[in-house]
Amino acid sequence: MLEVTFEDDHDTAAFLHLIQQSDDRRHFIVREGIKKVGIERAEPAYSVQRFIEPILVRFFLECKEDEHMLSLIEGTYCFTDQDEQQQILQLAHSIMEGDLDDHPFEPKKLPRKQFILEALQTISLDSGVFSVRSFQTFRLGAYYERLREYAEAAIEEYQMEQEYQNFIQSLRDYVTSNPPRMKKVHIVHDRSFTLWEMRFVSEREQKKYIDRRFVRDHPMYIDSHLLAPLISIAPETVELYTDRPEHVMARTIQNVFQERVRLFPLDEFAKEKTEG
Template identity: 75%
Template sequence: MLEIIFEDDQDTAAFLHLIQHSDDRENIIVRESIRKIEIEKAEPAFSIQRFMEPILVKFFLECKEDEHMLSLIEETYCFTDQDEQQQILQLAHSIIEGEADVLPFEPMKPPRKQYILDELRTICLEDEVFSIRSFQIFRLGKYYEQLRETVEAAIDEYKMEQEYQNFIQTLRDYVMAKPPRIKKVHIVHDGSFTLWEMRYVPEREKMKYIDRRFVRDHPMYIDSHLLAPLISIAPDEVVLYTDQPEHMMVRTIQNVFQERVQMLPLQAFSNAETPVKHSEG
């Protein structure tokens, strides 16, 4: 008989639910008491070990993983706001779902499920006492190290996203407060980005359009070739020709100019009226 010890009633109930919805449920006898479940085989040849391994893996992944990551987010990395915690947790899930990209410097690292399964196979689950807490503390070090690295990556991504959103809001406020220097501009994205109205303007003349102080205050973010003159011109209309709507620069232009942007496929530029294609601005 296997005796499983839990930390709280919620874990006990969650584990019972997994057992009740598992295959081969009819081959075991289950007895429940306070924070404890006893599992006995109904058939002598039945393997409790093989029955329990996938259930335990599922329990740790589905019932305990978020709990551990949230504990790291709050207690180790000091994010106490619940909305922030949930955003970081969702980013961690996104990283996990693309598991090959979680830790690119260690491409051979096995998936989380394998860590847990490997450890379960080093112990006997037939007629022993199995403590959930003890197994977590003494057996899951590598698994929890991977979760910690995933949480760190999610936090880095969250901070970058917050910086990006603050940057976008700064640009948006600047554009909204500034009168346009050119009412309507066209941007052609064909491998690179071309601000069509400025394509023949000499560099020295182009610099007159750029708010140098604003660019100096945001040197890491503002592209001097496109974004700096575009923001400084602050047009009322932006017609953007591209076949890559998910490109980072395309998204940035959309986020800054919002309803001022009209996005069209690149082919539409080839079919545009001659004055648009050949105007000098």
């Protein structure tokens, strides 16, 4: 018989739940104890090792992974606010699952579950005692190193997002606190972004529209051909013509000007100019 030992009743219950979900459960006798679960074959043809390996993999991924990640985020990287911890954890999951297409983190070839499975395959699980705590401490070094990489990537992403939100808020504050220098402007996104009203204005004349002190004092780079004059003009209405509203610059304009932005597909601009 194999005896699996846990640190608390919650883990014991979670492990038993995973066992109950297994299609092969009927071929084994499962005995629940205090912080432990015993497993033995009901039929000689079945292997406890083969039965228990995928269940343990699921247990570490589904029941213990977030626990370890949160411990890293708080203990190693000193994020003590629970809301921040959860945001970083969600970003880590997005990176793990490949949902952040523009994230520079390169997925490794070996899946996380493979680290756990290979570690399990180095020990006998047909009988004896399997301590979850000892296995985590002595066998999962490579897996936990992978989780550390994901945590670092998520924290970097979180900090960049915080900087971006602060950047957007400072631009928004400037726009709302300054009188508009033009009532309405048009921005056309066709390969690049063009502030239509400024397309024939010389560079020297464009500088007259830019609040140079705001640009100089701002902690983040502001594009001098589009964002700097647009923010300095602070128009009442921004008509944005683009077929890619998810583009980072299109999103920035929408986030800064909010209800002042009117969004149109690119071909609508040609129609407006023809009709005008």
